[in-house]
Amino acid sequence: MKKEDVVEQLATGKMNRRQFNQHLMALGATMAIVPMGSRQVFAASGDHPTVFTWEGWEVPELHQPYIAKHGESPNFAIFGDEEEAFAKMRAGFKVDLTQPCTYKVPIWRDAGILQPIDISRLSTWGDIIPSLKTIPGTVEGDKQYFFPTDWGLTSVLYRADLAPEYVGNETWGILWDPKYKGRLSMADSLIDGVMVAAIYIGAKDPFNMTDAEVEKTRASLKEQLPLMRYYWTSPADIEQALASGELVAASAWNSSYAALKKEGLDVRYTSPKEGAMTWVCGFCLMSDHDPAKLDKIYDYLDAYASVESGVYALTEYGYGHGNVKAFAQVEKDQPGLLNELGYSVNVDETLNAGIFQAPMGNEPALQAMFEEVKAGL
Amino acid sequence: MDQLTRSDMNSTDRTAAPSTNVGFALRRLFRTSEALRGYILLSPTLLTMIIGLAMPLLVLFTLSFWIQEYLDFIRTFSLKNYFDFFHKPIYGKILFKSIRISGLVTLATVLLAYPMAYFIAFRIQRNKLVWLILITVPFWTSYLLRVFAWKIMLGYNGVINSGLKSLGFITEPLAFLLYNPTAVVITLAHAWAAFAILPIYVSLEKIDRSLLEAARDLGENAFMSFVRVTLPLSMPGVIAASLLVFIPTVGDYVTPSLVGGPSGIMIGNIIQSMFGKALNWPLGAAISVMSMLTVTAMICLFLWGTHSFRRRIA
Numbered sequence: 098m099k100k101e102d103v104v105e106q107l108a109t110g111k112m113n114r115r116q117f118n119q120h121l122m123a124l125g126a127t128m129a130i131v132p133m134g135s136r137q138v139f140a141a142s143g144d145h146p147t148v149f150t151w152e153g154w155e156v157p158e159l160h161q162p163y164i165a166k167h168g169e170s171p172n173f174a175i176f177g178d179e180e181e182a183f184a185k186m187r188a189g190f191k192v193d194l195t196q197p198c199t200y201k202v203p204i205w206r207d208a209g210i211l212q213p214i215d216i217s218r219l220s221t222w223g224d225i226i227p228s229l230k231t232i233p234g235t236v237e238g239d240k241q242y243f244f245p246t247d248w249g250l251t252s253v254l255y256r257a258d259l260a261p262e263y264v265g266n267e268t269w270g271i272l273w274d275p276k277y278k279g280r281l282s283m284a285d286s287l288i289d290g291v292m293v294a295a296i297y298i299g300a301k302d303p304f305n306m307t308d309a310e311v312e313k314t315r316a317s318l319k320e321q322l323p324l325m326r327y328y329w330t331s332p333a334d335i336e337q338a339l340a341s342g343e344l345v346a347a348s349a350w351n352s353s354y355a356a357l358k359k360e361g362l363d364v365r366y367t368s369p370k371e372g373a374m375t376w377v378c379g380f381c382l383m384s385d386h387d388p389a390k391l392d393k394i395y396d397y398l399d400a401y402a403s404v405e406s407g408v409y410a411l412t413e414y415g416y417g418h419g420n421v422k423a424f425a426q427v428e429k430d431q432p433g434l435l436n437e438l439g440y441s442v443n444v445d446e447t448l449n450a451g452i453f454q455a456p457m458g459n460e461p462a463l464q465a466m467f468e469e470v471k472a473g474l
Numbered sequence: 475m476d477q478l479t480r481s482d483m484n485s486t487d488r489t490a491a492p493s494t495n496v497g498f499a500l501r502r503l504f505r506t507s508e509a510l511r512g513y514i515l516l517s518p519t520l521l522t523m524i525i526g527l528a529m530p531l532l533v534l535f536t537l538s539f540w541i542q543e544y545l546d547f548i549r550t551f552s553l554k555n556y557f558d559f560f561h562k563p564i565y566g567k568i569l570f571k572s573i574r575i576s577g578l579v580t581l582a583t584v585l586l587a588y589p590m591a592y593f594i595a596f597r598i599q600r601n602k603l604v605w606l607i608l609i610t611v612p613f614w615t616s617y618l619l620r621v622f623a624w625k626i627m628l629g630y631n632g633v634i635n636s637g638l639k640s641l642g643f644i645t646e647p648l649a650f651l652l653y654n655p656t657a658v659v660i661t662l663a664h665a666w667a668a669f670a671i672l673p674i675y676v677s678l679e680k681i682d683r684s685l686l687e688a689a690r691d692l693g694e695n696a697f698m699s700f701v702r703v704t705l706p707l708s709m710p711g712v713i714a715a716s717l718l719v720f721i722p723t724v725g726d727y728v729t730p731s732l733v734g735g736p737s738g739i740m741i742g743n744i745i746q747s748m749f750g751k752a753l754n755w756p757l758g759a760a761i762s763v764m765s766m767l768t769v770t771a772m773i774c775l776f777l778w779g780t781h782s783f784r785r786r787i788a
Contacts, residue, residue, distance in 0.1 A: 180750040208545050279649050287751070327653045327735040343630035343647075461542075464752040468744060469564045471736050 145171040146193035146390040146397060149182055151378075153352075154196060154247075158409045163393075163400035171397055178286075186210055186383070193386040193394055198378040200288055200304075200456045202243050203234040205381065212384040213240035218395045221402040225419045228448055229377055234456050245379040246402050246419040247410065250366075250439065250451055251289045252373035254354050255346035256339060258363040263346075269297040269369045271346045273317070278324045282335055282347040285328030288454055289374070291467050293348050294318050296371050296452065305458040311466065318470040328471070332356075339364065350376075355415030355438060366439055368450055375451030379419065411438065417447070538759035547756065555760030565744065569765055572740040573772060575655055575662075576723040582663040583719045584712060587670035591711070592704075595678035606675070613668045621732050624661040628652040628733070653735025661733050662723050670715035677711025678704070709784055717773060724769050741765050 148155065148171050155173040157164060164170060174192060176182035179201045186192065187208065197205065205211050216222045225245060230236070235243035255271055257264050263271050272281050272293070284290040294317045295303035300310040326344060329335045332353045338344040339357060347353075354366035380398055400406065407423025410416045412431070415438045418424070424444050428435055441447045457463060504510055513520065538555055541548040559565050594605050612620070627633045628651040635647040651657065681704060689699035727742030734740070741761065748758030 178750075180753070184750060204545070322736055325736050326649075330731070338630065341631045343649075461752055461754060464747070468747060468752070469562075471739060472564045472568055472744075473737070474564050474567070 144390065145169070146387065146394045147172040147174060147191070148194045148196070148397065149174045149176060149186070149190075149192040150194075150196040151176065153414070158413070159406045160397060160400040161405055162403050163397050166396060166400075167393065171393065183208075191385055192383055193390055194397065195381050195383060196246075196378060197381060198288075198376050198454065199232050199235055199243065199245075200376075200454050202381065203456050206237075206242055210384055211242050212382045212386070213242055214244050214380075214382050214398075215395075216241050216244075219244070219398060219402075221399050221420060224404075224422050225402065226421045226444055226448070228445060229379075229419055232377060232453065232455075243379050243381055244398055244402070244419075245377050246398075247379060248375060248377040248417040248419070248448070249351040249415075250368075250373045250375055251284070251293070251348060251350060251454075252366055252439075253346055253369050254335070254339065254349035254357070254364060254366045256342070256344075256363065257365045259342065259345045264365065267365065267367050267369045269293060269371050272348065273297065273321050273324065274346075275324060277345045279326055280343065280345040281321075281324050282326050282329050282338065282344050283321070284348050285330050287457060287460065287463055287467060288376070289348060289350075290328065291318065291463055292374065292454070292457070294321070296374070299371070303452065304455040311463070315466050315470060318467070322470060322473070351415040351417070351439065355413075358437070373451045374454055375448060376454045411435075411440075415439075417444070534759045534762055537756050538763050540756045542754045542756050545753075555757045556764070558757060559760055559764050565741075565761055565764070568739065568744055569741045569761075569768060571655070572724050572742070572765075573768065575658055575738075575740060576720050578659045579662040579666070579723050580716050580720040582659060583666055583670045584674075584715055586663065587667055587674055587715060588712070591671050591674035591678055595675055595681075606672070609671055610668050617665060618728065620665050621661055621729050624657070624664065625652065625733055628657055628660070652733060653738065655734065655738045657733040657735075658730050658738045658740070661729050662726065665729070666719045666723065669718045673714040673718065674708060674711040677708045677714075681707045706784055709780065713777070713780055716776065720776075721769060721773070725765065 145167065150173060152175050155170075155175065157170055160170065174190075176185070179197045182195060182197070183201070183205065186195070187210070195205075202211070229245035229248065230241075232243070232245070235241070235245075253267065253269055253271055255263060260271060260274075260277065271277070272283055274281075283293060291314065292303050294314045295306060295310065298310070298313045298317050300306050300314065306314065326338070327334070329347065332350060335344060335347040335349055336353050336356050339347060339353075340360060340362060349366065351366070354364060357364045380401070382394065386394065402418075402420050404420055404422045404426050407418030407420040408426050408430070410418045411423060411427050412434065417440065421444055424435065424440070424442065428442050435442055439447075504514075537547075539551050539553070541550075541552050541554055590609065594602060594609075598605050625632075629635070630647050630649065630652070632651070634651060635644070638644045639647065685703055685707070686699055689703045690696075694702065724740075725742045725745075727740065727746050730738045730740045730743055734743075745758050745761050745765070748754050748761065752758075
C-alpha cells in the first residue's frame with residue numbers, strides 16, 4: 098500500500114479498524130526498532146576505549162597521535178574530583194582508563210578496581226621521568242598500577258603588587274596573615290588544603306601525622322578560618338578573584354599561575370620556604386576494561402605521554418609532563434619559558450624541591466576534623 | 475474468526491476448567507471490590523513510588539545502622555552512627571543552622587510572594603495566565619545558573635558593588651554581600667519564589683469576593699477585612715507555600731557550596747561529604763535520617779501552630 102493511499106483511506110474513512118490497527122502496529126514496531134539500529138551504528142564508530150578524567154585533560158591536543166592513528170578521539174567521561182569518580186565506578190560505571198593522582202591509587206587498588214599496566218606495551222615508558230615511576234603506593238613488586246603523565250605543584254599564588262612584602266620571602270604564612278583577612282583562600286580539600294596547614298606547622302611527615310601534630314594542624318586551621326574568603330573548589334574561583342583583587346593570596350596549581358600570568362597580572366608562584374607540594378597524576382587501567390580495546394588503550398597512553406602532548410600541557414596549562422623530552426623541546430622552542438613557569442630546565446631539581454603528595458594516614462579522621470573546623474568547632 | 479473463537483472456548487472448557495474458575499473468581503473480585511479496582515488503577519504510580527521512594531528510604535534506613543570500615547560495610551546492627559550524631563556537636567549544630575537558614579528563607583519567600591500573588595489574584599482582570607507565565611519566566615533557566623547569577627550580583631566586583639561604587643557611596647567593595655549565610659538566604663529566597671507564588675495565588679483566587687464586600691458593608695476597613703477575611707482564607711496556600719519552600723531548602727547543598735563560604739555550609743554539604751570525601755556512607759545515612767526526622771518534627775510543630783492560629787483569628 099502506498100503512502101498516499103493510506104492518507105486517502107484515512108481521510109475518506111474507508112480504512113476499517115483492523116487495517117488501521119495493523120498500520121498502527123507496524124508504526125509502533127518501526128519506532129521501537131529505530132533506536133536499536135542507530136545504537137548499532139554508534140557502536141560501529143565507537144569501539145574506542147572510555148577514559149574517565151578531569152575537565153580540560155580530554156582536549157584533542159593532548160592525544161593527537163591517537164587521532165592520527167584511529168581517526169578520532171576515544172570516549173571521555175569527566176569527573177570533578179576523584180571521590181566522585183570512585184563513587185561512580187563502585188556503583189557500576191564501566192570505564193577503561195582513569196586519570197587519578199598518586200595518593201588515590203592505593204585505595205583504588207584495595208577496592209579491587211585496578212589492574213597492573215603492562216609497561217612492555219608502552220613505547221614511551223623509557224622517556225618517563227624515572228623518579229615518577231616508583232612513587233610509593235603506585236607500584237607493588239613488579240606490578241605497575243600507575244602510568245605517571247602529569248605533575249605540578251600546589252604552592253602559594255599571590256599578587257605581588259598587593260602584598261609586596263612577601264616578594265623574595267615566600268612562605269605559606271601569607272595564608273595566615275591577619276593583614277589580609279577576608280582576602281585569602283585555600284583549597285577545600287584534604288590533600289591541597291589540610292596538608293598545607295600540616296606543612297605550615299612543620300609536621301615531620303605531613304601525610305602520616307602524629308596525634309599531637311593533627312591537633313596542631315587543627316589549631317592552625319581554626320586560626321585561619323576567619324581569614325578565609327572561602328575555600329575554593331575550582332581553579333576558576335581563585336583565578337577570577339585574584340584577578341579582581343578580591344583575593345590577595347591562595348593555594349593554587351600551576352594552571353592558575355599560567356592563566357593569570359597570561360593576563361599580564363603581577364602574580365608570583367614560587368616555592369614557599371616550608372616547601373611546595375608536588376602532585377603527580379596519571380593513568381590507571383581498570384580491572385573491568387574491555388580486553389578487545391587493549392591495543393587502543395595502550396595507543397592512547399602513548400599518545401598522551403608523547404612529546405607533543407607534553408609541550409601542549411606545559412605551554413598551555415603550565416603543568417609538568419611525565420615525558421622528560423617535552424621539557425627539552427619547550428626549552429629549545431621557547432627559551433626561558435620553563436623558568437617563567439616555575440620549572441628548572443633540569444626537571445629533577447624542580448621535583449626534588451617539592452614535597453611529594455602521598456596517601457594520607459587516617460584520612461576519614463582528618464576529613465572529619467576539617468569539617469569540624471569549617472563548621473566553626 | 476468466529477469459528478476459531480468458538481473452538482478455542484470449547485477447548486478451554488474441556489481441558490482447563492480449574493484455571494477458568496480462578497479467572498472467573500478474579501473477574502468477580504475485580505467487579506465487586508472497589509478497593510482492588512482502585513489499586514489496579516493506581517498501580518503504575520504505586521509501583522514507581524515503591525521502587526523510587528520507599529525502597530531507597532528503606533536502604534538508607536538500613537545503611538544507617540551499619541558501620542563503615544575503610545572500603546567495606548560491617549553489616550551488623552549498630553547504633554554507633556546515631557551515637558556519633560548526638561555525641562559530636564558538629565552535626566546538631568549544622569542541622570540547627572540549616573533549619574534556621576531555611577526558616578529565614580521560607581519567611582522571606584512567603585512575605586515576598588504574598589503581595590505578588592495578591593496583585594495577580596485581585597488587581598489583574600484580564601490575561602491572568604500571561605501574568606502567571608511571566609512570573610515563571612526567570613525559572614525557565616537552570617537552578618544552577620540562577621545561583622551563579624546571584625554570585626555575579628553580590629560579588630566583589632558584582633552588580634551591586636560596582637553600582638554603589640560608581641554612584642560614589644562606597645570606595646571599597648562591600649565584602650559582606652557574598653560568602654555568608656545571608657547570601658544563601660537571598661539566593662534561595664529568589665530561587666524558590668515561584669513555588670510560593672503559585673499556591674498562594676490559587677488560594678487567593680478561590681476566595682469568594684462577596685465575603686470581602688460583606689466585610690466592608692459591615693463596617694470593617696480595608697486592612698481589617700484583609701486580616702479577618704482574606705488572610706485566614708488564604709492560609710492553606712500560605713501553608714502549602716511554606717512547606718514547599720522549607721522542606722527542600724533544608725537539604726540544599728549546591729547553593730551553600732557556591733555562595734555560602736566557610737560560614738554558610740548546611741547539613742546537605744555534610745551529608746554530601748560523608749558520601750564522597752569522608753567515605754562514610756552509614757554515617758551519612760544516619761545524618762540524613764536524623765535530618766528527615768527533624769524536618770518532620772518541625773513541620774508538625776508548624777502545622778499545629780498555624781492550626782491554632784487559624785482557630786484564634788477565625
